[in-house]
Amino acid sequence: MSFPIVRPRRLRATPGLRALVRETSLSPRDFIWPLFFHAGLDAPAPIRTMPGVFQLPVKDAARIAKEATRRGLGAVILFGLPKTKDARGSSGLDPDGPVPRAVAEMKSAAPGLVVMTDVCVDEYTDHGHCGILKTRRDGEVEVDNDATVEVLATMALVHARAGADVVAPSDMMDGRVARIRRALDENAFEATSLLSYAVKYASAFYGPFREAADCAPKFGDRAGYQMDPANAREALREARLDENEGADMLMVKPALSYLDVIRAVREETTLPLFAYNVSGEYAMLKAAAAAGMIDYPRAMMEVLTSIRRAGADAILTYHAVEAAELLGG
Ligand code: PBG
Numbered sequence: 001m002s003f004p005i006v007r008p009r010r011l012r013a014t015p016g017l018r019a020l021v022r023e024t025s026l027s028p029r030d031f032i033w034p035l036f037f038h039a040g041l042d043a044p045a046p047i048r049t050m051p052g053v054f055q056l057p058v059k060d061a062a063r064i065a066k067e068a069t070r071r072g073l074g075a076v077i078l079f080g081l082p083k084t085k086d087a088r089g090s091s092g093l094d095p096d097g098p099v100p101r102a103v104a105e106m107k108s109a110a111p112g113l114v115v116m117t118d119v120c121v122d123e124y125t126d127h128g129h130c131g132i133l134k135t136r137r138d139g140e141v142e143v144d145n146d147a148t149v150e151v152l153a154t155m156a157l158v159h160a161r162a163g164a165d166v167v168a169p170s171d172m173m174d175g176r177v178a179r180i181r182r183a184l185d186e187n188a189f190e191a192t193s194l195l196s197y198a199v200k201y202a203s204a205f206y207g208p209f210r211e212a213a214d215c216a217p218k219f220g221d222r223a224g225y226q227m228d229p230a231n232a233r234e235a236l237r238e239a240r241l242d243e244n245e246g247a248d249m250l251m252v253k254p255a256l257s258y259l260d261v262i263r264a265v266r267e268e269t270t271l272p273l274f275a276y277n278v279s280g281e282y283a284m285l286k287a288a289a290a291a292g293m294i295d296y297p298r299a300m301m302e303v304l305t306s307i308r309r310a311g312a313d314a315i316l317t318y319h320a321v322e323a324a325e326l327l328g329g
Helices: 008-012 015-020 058-071 096-111 144-162 174-185 204-212 233-244 256-268 279-290 296-310 321-326
Strands: 031-036 055-056 075-081 113-119 133-135 142-143 166-169 195-200 249-254 272-276 314-319
Touching: 015 296, 031 096, 031 233, 055 058, 055 296, 058 075, 058 096, 075 096, 096 113, 133 256, 142 296, 144 174, 166 174, 166 321, 174 195, 195 233, 195 256, 204 279, 233 249, 233 256, 249 256, 256 272, 256 296, 272 296, 279 296, 296 314, 296 321
Parallel strands: 031 055, 031 075, 031 314, 075 113, 113 166, 166 195, 195 249, 249 272, 272 314
Antiparallel strands: 133 142
C-alpha cells in the first residue's frame, strides 16, 4: 500500500494561505521603545555606536511621547544621563533629574502612554557600577547588595512620584524586588507596577549602550552581580524569586543569544514576560546593513519574530519605531 507524499508546501503556496497558518504575529503594541534623556542637552545628539538612536533633551519628551502614541507602541522605557555623578549615584535620586522630568512631561502630553523607567544607579555613579561599592575583607572591591537595594527603593519612589506607570530595576541585586514593592506600597503607590529585569546576563552585547548611557564600569566588570551566560537553570531560580517577591512582569536580557532561556522562563511563569533586544544586537544589524551585507528590514523583522516565537509577550527594542512603521504604525 502506498501513501501520498506529505506536502507541507501546500500551505506555503500563496500569501493568503501563509498568513492563515502563521503562528507568530508582530504588532506595534509588542514594542517597548528605550529612550535616553540627557540633562545637559538642548538638541538630540547621535550615539556613535547605535546609528539612528539619539540622546535626547528633556524638552523633547512631550514630542516623543506623542510619537510613541501615534505609532501605537506598547510602552517607552526611560534612561537618564545626569549633569553630575558621584560614588553613590546621588543625582539619580533628584526629583528634578532627567528621568523624573521626562516622565512628568510624557504623562502630561500623552496620558494613555505606558511610561516605564529603568531603575539602576550605573548611569549616576562616577565609577559606573550598578551600586554602592564596598571593600571586602579580602581587599576586593564589590557592590554592596543591601546598601544598593535601599538606594534603588528610593529611586523607584522618585520615579513613581513623577508619574511612572512601571518601574524596572535592572541592577540584579538580591531582594530588591521585595524592597521596592514595600517602598511603593508604604507610600501609596500600590498601583505602580514592577517589571523586574529578573534574568540579566553579564553580556558583551551591552557595549554600545554603555556609550549611549555613559555607564561603562571604570574598573572590573559586572560578573559579580549579572548572570553567567553559561547558566540556564539559574534563570529559573531568578525568575521564581522575583515572582515570589512581587514582580508584576519579568524580563530576560539580552534576547538573541538567550532564546532558549526565554522559552524556559515562559514555561515556568504565568506572568507577562518581556525580552530586551539589546544595543549590541541592534548595532550588529545596523553595521551589517551599512556594509551592504544584509537586507535590514527583513533581518529586523526576523529577529523580532524570533523573540516573540521564543515566548516573549513584548520586546524592548531600538527597532521599535522602524518596525512599527513597517507594520503600518
Ligand atoms: C543598566 C542597564 C544596562 C542596559 C540596560 N540597563 C547596561 C548594563 O547592564 O551594563 C543595557 C541595555 C542595552 O544594551 O541595550 N542600567
